[in-house]
Amino acid sequence: MPRFSIIVPVYKVQGFLRECLDSVLTQSYGDFEVIAVDDRSPDGSGAILDEYAARDARVRVLHLPENVGLGRARNAGRERAAGDYVLFLDSDDRCTPGLLAAVAARLETTGDPDMLVFDHVRTHWWGRGGRSDSADLLAEAGTETFRVRESPQYLKLFLVAWNKAYRRAFLEEHGLEYAAGLYEDAPVTYRSMVLADRIACLGRIGVEYRQRRQGAITRTPGRRHFEIFPQYEGLFAFLEQRPDLDWARPLLLERALDHMLFVLAREDRVRPADRGDFYREIRSFHRRHLPEGGFPEPDGWRGVETRLLASAPYASYAAVRRLRDLRASALGRKRRVVRKASGTALRTWYAAQSKRPLDPHLAVYSATHHRGVSGDPAAIHAKASEIAPHIRGVWVVREDAVDALPPGIDHVTPGSRRYHEVMARATYWVNNVNWPGTLAKRPGSVHIHTHQGTPLKYMGADLLTKPGARHGFDVPQMLRRADRWDYSLVAGLHAERAWERAYPCHFTSLRTGSPRNDALVGADPERGREVRERLGIPDGDTVVLYAPTRRDYRKGGHVDRFDPARFAEDLGPGHTLVVRLHPSLAGGVARGLGLAELHRRGVLVDATDEPHVEDVLLASDALVTDYSALMFDYALLDRPIVVHADDWGAFAASRGAYFDITADAPGHVSRSYRELAWLFASGTWQDREAERLRAGFRERYCEFEDGQAAERVVRLLMLGEAGGAPLPAARRTSGAGARSEALVER
Template sequence: MPRFSVIVPAYRVQAYLHACLESVLAQSYPDFELIVVDDGSPDACGAIADEFAALDPRVRVVRLPRNEGLGPARNAGMARAGGDYLVFLDGDDTLTPGALRAVADRIKETGGPDVLVYDYARTYWTGETVRNQAAAHLTEQGPAPFRLTDRPGLLKLLMVAWNKAVRREFAEREGLTFPPGYYEDTPWTYPVLMTAGSVATLDRVCVHYRQRRRGSILGTPSERHLDVFDQYDRVFAFLESRESRPGTHPDPARWRPLLYRRMADHLTTVYTRPDRLPRSLRAEFLRRARVHCRRYRVPGAPAPLPVRLRHALLRLGLRRTYAALRLASALRRRTANGTTALLNAVRAGALRLHYRVQRCLPLRADRAVFAVEGNRGYGRDPGALEEAFRRLAPHVRTAWAADPAHHHTVPPGTRRLTPGTAAHWTALARSRYLVRDSAFDPGLLRRRGQVLVQTQAGTPLKHMGLDLQERPAAAHGTDFARLLRDVDSWDHVVSANRHSTLTWERVHPGDWTTLEYGQPRTDVLQRATAADVARLRETLGIPEGTVAILYAPTHRDYRRTQRAALDLERVVRRLGPRFMVLARAHPRHGGPLAASGGRVLDVGDHPHVESLCLASDALVTDYSSLMFDYAGLDRPVVIHAAEPEAYEAARGTYFDLRSFPPGAIARDEDELIAVFAGGDWHGARAARLRAAFRERFCPYDDGRAADRVVRRVVLGETDLPPVVPLAARRPAPSAASLGPVAPLPSAVPALRADDANAATGDPARAPLTTVPQPAGPRTVTDSL
């Protein structure tokens, strides 16, 4: 008996069925059967299902002689199901990677509930993915399992079958089946939740709910939408059947007011959506809605005033009044939007005038303003420089510009500024020092005597600046004229190494001075102690003796939607209990790489990536500049070189990472598992590659980079502290390096030969220039 019976009805979804079935068969949890019900589909759905059944014995095909609809098709699948739990999936939707594993683990954790409710996200044909807005009701906090009476808010979720796993024995005992017609989910979901003796939730997106541009049932005007009345008749008939059996679960008196409100809201949605009802049926729909509201209304049921008013209009059948109120509401919203736009324009004009006035006032030589890309919290290179300002130049008062949500990250003693406010523009107009790692604020005009320090975002591997002119996928509509105007305002550019210097001077041509002093944000990595590492690991909940892998992939410009290239749950399962993964998505990824908890921990919201570097034992990345920072720690770096041709074609790189890597390279998930299972990730060969990489890209990352910048720019010193040689540096050791980590006796496939991994580690093989010894600042004009 399989754990899950995944039931997929298929009718006119031939364009999407492949993706649907593949998303099930590719699950890391293999204990399931896949039942595809060909609902008399006139297209190729039946043939596609047969192809999958011929390739995988877990796939079974059920054929209906004629089209019956979603409800009867699901019933046909249920009649042939043999799994412990029923999982429903529409033929144009998909399961997310690792969904069944997460569902199975949560079922086991909560003692096998009758129903497990999980989350979904809408995926649009434009590539946009939006998570369910009511996801807060799926929190896993509190007792579990529970009954619906303990958390009635679950009834506010979308009433569908495919966001639940239902125990088959429970469904058969209660005689739960789907009715025919549209909205067949309604008389299934309410009885399932109200009858269940135990319910649990899983706060994880397990289904991608496809929003088709054309052709979906709910997006096609039809008289079939009148079926919604029959479905609610079935729901209330179910309640009435329970009234005839006193003491049974559920209690009808408790649920009738809530069901009435949900019905009224649902009917209002159907009536007001232009893609549901043909114009000729709107009057009839409203008449029937009036009958249903009068029939099932519970007087005195609590509801907000706007909701009661909307339900009253529906109950009284006041179609013209309803239409007039909707028109008035729309006009009010438009007026409000217009007023808001006018006020915003007036405010913007006032701020521009305020900025001009402030620029006429004397410059304050004891003021400095710092910020990072996206106006996020304190950290990165500007954060390291701000700390050095306070330590070495205490006469300069510093301020940090960030959105209010990030103000709590700013240390005490540093002024907090909100971008776009009068105080922010005053600081920009009158502060002598402005420091940022991305484009400076639009509208900023550099004053005589101001010093603008651009720290960039790390050592460049992928193409940047003017090099993106021939790469539209990566440029994303970049205004290159504006970019050059911004470049012309820079006074200094902080550079980590000679490779960065030569790149920045070419792709950001301007009359600025290069400060080739190292990457300030790496100072904390060099200054941390073993005690700091232990404290950070304890804070993150990393068990003692565990090898923590930091997984930090970069953004893929050629993809409209970002998806995880690795099944992290499968990776840690194959590696065993001694390993765990800290998953950190790129800031532009748009969502977590994995569910938080267990041995795959989502750390995407952690404010400081430097802390994650210190807490981890190894880094796995693809083309992220984080590898250059991490190499300075002298800890293992493993490159997951997935889709190198696509990345090179879309974004381009300044050198072939496979020819000069910082450590072992894996081309796919199985090779990555083999690298860690076999011990190649921290072997002698990986150490040689990392040493050559550090020599090339970390010549000045000795913990004093920020000091050198501040001493040069603020204090005017030219005789700067010498750079600590690589051999003399002692970065904090990782937890794994404190004791031997023996290779695993694994049954994973052996690592295949790789041209990159066969490299000798000779720096001469990489098309890069030799790293110079520290020298004074270099100007662009001098280099030319």
């Protein structure tokens, strides 16, 4: 008997079906069966199913003699299920890597509950969407089980079949089946939730829910959307037979009315000519099922709508809705006026401060869009505090990052009165991204741009040839902001050439090296041990760091290349896998991938939120990355690097690259997960060829990294001297990159 039975109803999805099935069959957890139900699909879907069944014994195909619809197709599959738990998956969606392993682990820790709910992400035809509305609820549940009677807020979880694992015996005991027609998920979901004695949650994205551009019946206007009413009538007919569930009637009435009013408001569901009839059906449902004690009305606009159902005809409802839309529009205009007035006052203050002399002893710092104290700016600030203590450093930090600042850091928040004063009077400006365009560069101020690493992918003006990658970026505006740079810090000649090409502006390229990498040159072993201890890594383990970068061909920026839990397991005893996502993917994406859950279970270490990437690098023995700029920094440690380039063609085509990393790599290259696992299983990842490739890469791309970059910057640009390590030659760019004389040391 398998642990899981995965039911996949199939109808007219031949273009998506292989991706769906592959997402299940490549799961790291293999104790499952797939029951694919061909709902008399008129395209080639049935043949595809037979092909998969012929080559994988875990796939069983049921060809129905006639088309019965999604709900009944699910029932047909469930009747043949043999697994302990049943999962449903729509055939145009896909499971995320590691889902089944995560579900199995949570079921084990919660003692096999009646049902388990997990998260999802919408994948629109133009790209991946953001986190779901259920994400916070799922996270709040933690690892405990609950009953809806005590935790009614969980009735608001997404109302679908495919975000749950049902205990099969529970489904059979209560005769839970899907009815024909649209909105078939509602009765089964709500019945199961009020009947379940134990429900568990998993705050991990388990399904990519495809939002097709066309063809989805739920987004096709027409009378079929009236099928929502018999679906809910069936639910309340069930409640009539169960007096022990009287407590659930008010809760489910509120949920039913919320769902109906949601459908009514959607222009892609109920046509304008049908809205009066639809509204009257909602009122009729409301009258029939209103309990004597009423029900919990929601707050806000939905509460107003719900109260209107008791007394107002459709014309009144429509008039109130139009009034609400007008008020919302007026409120939006009022807010814009207030913001404009506030902005005018601050600009006036900024202009007044800008007439005062620059403060020669004031430096302002920022890193990664004001997220905190990190990177090259942090290294420069630390060195300035040591050898130029008369220069006061002030950090620009977002309000949500203030609590995480190290003790003693003087800071301002963007937009505040003191922020405008500091920005108007600071002599030294240090940042690894561009400052806002609203800030003017004053004569005599010194703008030091540190970048965020050595570039592999296209940046700046080079994005003009990559429309997908520059989506959301105003390249001309970016270059106007870069015109304010006085100095651009570079780690090697490749970086110098790339930055001058990407930003054809008036700045001087300084061959200083990257200040943040001073910690990596001649790394202190004790610091690495301290970081390992803080992260809970067993003493003596070989630490493999996996650090993938963003993808511009996928909205949201992240593409699951392989299952990190499987990789951690394949590395074997004595190894610890540390995962660090790109900083822009922290938070929601990391939670959705289940990294926090895997971290909690000790499967891997999630270091995505570690404030200093240098610490993470120092704590590791090897780096696995795809196209992250971290590889240029990591090469300074002289530790093995593996480049996992299974989608190099797509990445290079969508983003552009300054060179082919698969031909000029800092170590071995894998083009599939199988190759990656073999490199570590065989020991090849750390052989002499890997050492040779790493040395050559470091020589070509890290020429100016000598461990004294921060001191070099402070002494040259803030103290006006060339003390300390000798300063390599620098050159100025102008226009399209014309050269001028090297900066002369004093």
